[in-house]
Amino acid sequence: MGSSMLVLFQIVLGSAVLLICAMLHILVIARMIRHLRTHEYFSPDRSTRYQIVTVCLLFLVLLGSHTVQIYICAFSLWVIGALPGYEAPIYYSLVTYTTVGYGDVVLSPGYRIKGAMISVTGILMFGMTTAFVVGLFSRILGEKEV
8 A cells, every 4th residue: 555545545544533422522511411410410409419329320321432433543553464462552542532642652654643533532532522511510500609
């Protein structure tokens, strides 16, 4: 495979993985929003303890979504043979998705763009999570002041 073809392949694969992760995360957040609105978990008559437990459960669901996305990224690295075994792709995906990037496991030059796409995916998904959590806390705090 030529150099320009490999670059295009990495961009296409990275974009496909990003879209899959985005659709998954949007679905999870949308379902959580629908569930929260339907059951009024944060109405003023709910206890603070109940609301804290609810927020903790929401964080676990969001963490689960991110974990699945990290496995999707790892699987894409494994499928193209960018990293051997199963531990190295999972570890690399975790530190890249979270943008920690220790550098102790690196991709060969032929797969670097794919690695960057995993980083972009993590940044965007954590951005969505942050927006959701900020909106949730704004609503909770706004209702508590009433």
